[in-house]
Amino acid sequence: MVEPLPITRRRFLSSHKSLVTVFWIAAFASLFIWQSRGRGGGGGGASLYRVNGSLSSVFWWTATTTTTSSDAGEFPRLRPVSFNLTDFGAVGDGVTVNTEAFERAVYAISKLSKKGGGQLNVPPGRWLTAPFNLTSFMTLFLAEDAEILAVQDETLWPLLPPLPSYGYGREHYGPRYGSFIHGQNLKDVVVTGNNGSVNGQGVYWWKKYRSKLLNHTRGPLVQIMWSSDAVFANITLRDSPFWTLHPYDCKNVTITNMTILAPVFEAPNTDGIDPDSC
Template sequence: MGKILICLALGLLCLDLAECRNFKIDTEKVEYSAINCRKHSAVLTDFGGKGDGKTSNTDAFKAAIANLSKVSSDGGALLVVPPGKWLTGSFDLISYFTLYIHKDAVLLASQEESDYPLIDPLPSYGRGRDAAGKRDVIIEYLTIIAPVDSPNTDGINPDSCTNTRIRDSFVVSGDDCIAVKSGWDEYGIKFGKPTQHLSIKRFTCISPDSAVIALGSEMSGGIQDVRAEEIYALNSQSGVRIKTAPGRGAYVKDIYVRNLNFDTIKYVFWMTGAYGSHPDDGYDPNALPQVTNINFKDVFAKNVTYVGDLSGIQGDPFTGICISNVTAEVATKKKSVNLYENAKKKVKLPWNCTDIGGVSSRVSPTPCDLLPEKQVDCAFPGDTLPIDTVVLKTCSVGV
């Protein structure tokens, strides 16, 4: 199974090869981490890259990755992005590959529309190239910063991925910081590739208009066994949000979340069964999603607008919701002296619940009646996911 590693390096790597060949370490050594120490290596500058913040490096990235792909299965490949500001459009990564970004290297998104060519969608979204999803993905020490007023700037999107690990990363986004997906309506149902065994830990997000972690709405291949812990959010719209609708089919189940700390957030808990955009008219409105076994525990949030807005689907409720050990401090607003205007304003309740079922324990403010108080400690698995047993090796190169 192919493995991809994305990491932010702590030391400068300067390699002296231009043709993806082996090299000898004959000067100072610098260490880096990888799934396996890569046999073949190259530096972006070997392919014409310029880190001046002005020159486009789209072609350099594509040339480097195309060159490294020829030998990636022969001991793996490493591409080093050295210090500098590297302007680039989109490019694809490959398997058995480490993208090594120096701590003083910044990838700048090109503002040229031509740097983002349209590609056929995956078959799980309607048509296009056959793809089985990614074979073990590790993302660590990654910083992504997008304008918070720019839509559709998701940070990290695991889509139809099995065994994915996200660690120690920071995203500023105008959309979801992490968006978990697996295909859209009838196409995703037919393709049937879930996102599963996803591990997220020590993750920080700023997203004023969207979620820290979103599950869906395109989840028609299924989402299962997601484990998120030690999550921090500042000035974000929602925490872990579930988005689905009739026509999606499949499931979102076995979701385990703990140790959340939010400062200034609109919704601590947000689930909706009415996120209803569709790729075309061919979807089956009777393909109802199953949302069950959703667990949240050990949550602290301050400056909160709404604690929970949980809305399932009529006739297809979201079940098995468990929320325990939660303190949410609802923001207070200055009262207007205009009594007439105050009387017209609708009172905002901290919780809204429809078509859901579950329990709560030690939650403040008190949840809705559909989450009755029980003496429970919501589940978090005691076993270890296979991707979390992967130990990165310490490797070294000459500089």
């Protein structure tokens, strides 16, 4: 017959279990409070991704994040200074060419590097533009249902020297068309949003390429060169004239939660992501 434990020992075990239970409850409560404080207080947080041995930040936002308002709604504020594209006279009707508005916005942000940079919010709408450049310490934020559209006129696309990694050119010798969204020698640039999109309207280019009507190599949709600390997240890239996202000779590039779309057929060389010499 098994003898029951002495009363004193049973009390000790019961007390011990109670202490362990209290300890775990306190630990989970502390963790919950710590996470809540980390996300509250009106500030943003950051998810960190290690790339090439160092850390890059992809900002997240919640309902408590500081926001900026516009006629189109609210945007998370990820930089000290924030602009809306409409502040510079842009019209999102899919017809008006907004190149000047984008250029003026980027120029304004380029003057803010010592203050932590600036954010350009693109509200819902179809924003037609010729190619434009990014600048350092810039966040380009595309709202849901915002679409940046590339003009269908190659004469409005700048010509750049051929890439050193491809000698005299891919499709033609000599200069190549630049990318739709471009950047060189940049630091700390973020292109993100609520799954807004950048549309290269590539059908125009694909038809001309197949008909041998282009005199230069087609350009990528998005290209950054000789840059560092770049983040691409939470947007859609679609119908690129050529390669879609092309980082060239860059350091610490983070690409996450991206959607890249192009037809399976009749969309030549529309690779998704082409890291090059990085």
